[in-house]
Amino acid sequence: MQISEASRVSGVSARSLRHYEDEGLIVPGRCSNGFRDYCQSTIDRVLVIRSLLESGLPLRLIREVLPRLNGEPDAGAGVVCAQFLHEVQSYRDRLAARIAMLSDQRAALDAYLQQARRTDP
Structure with a gap:
């Protein structure tokens, strides 16, 4: 294309x-x-x-x-410097934190929806 x-x-x-x-x-x-x-x-x-x-x-x-x-x-070829590894690790950690936050938000929304369905007439 x-x-x-x-x-x-x-x-x-x-x-x-x-x-x-x-x-x-x-x-x-x-x-x-x-x-x-x-x-x-x-x-x-x-x-x-x-x-x-x-x-x-x-x-x-x-x-x-x-x-x-x-x-x-x-x-995987080549030598990877410590600074590069640190930066990639830092990025991975930020990504893991975002995933955890999104999982928490999803769980809160699931709980809200479950509660709302119980009280829906």
């Missing part, structure tokens, strides 16, 4: 798609006329990138972590 369709399907602007490509996060194919050609796996990768960005992970860490999340070959 071309960039306009990829933008619509992913919910990410065409400008962001070009930026992700410039940053080396995605590599869309090219049609014979030079237009970008986005396959579903690239769209899936864009959605992961967007989710990580929305969760607060900086682009430079996403660039390092993304291959590991997608199970790419040789993704």
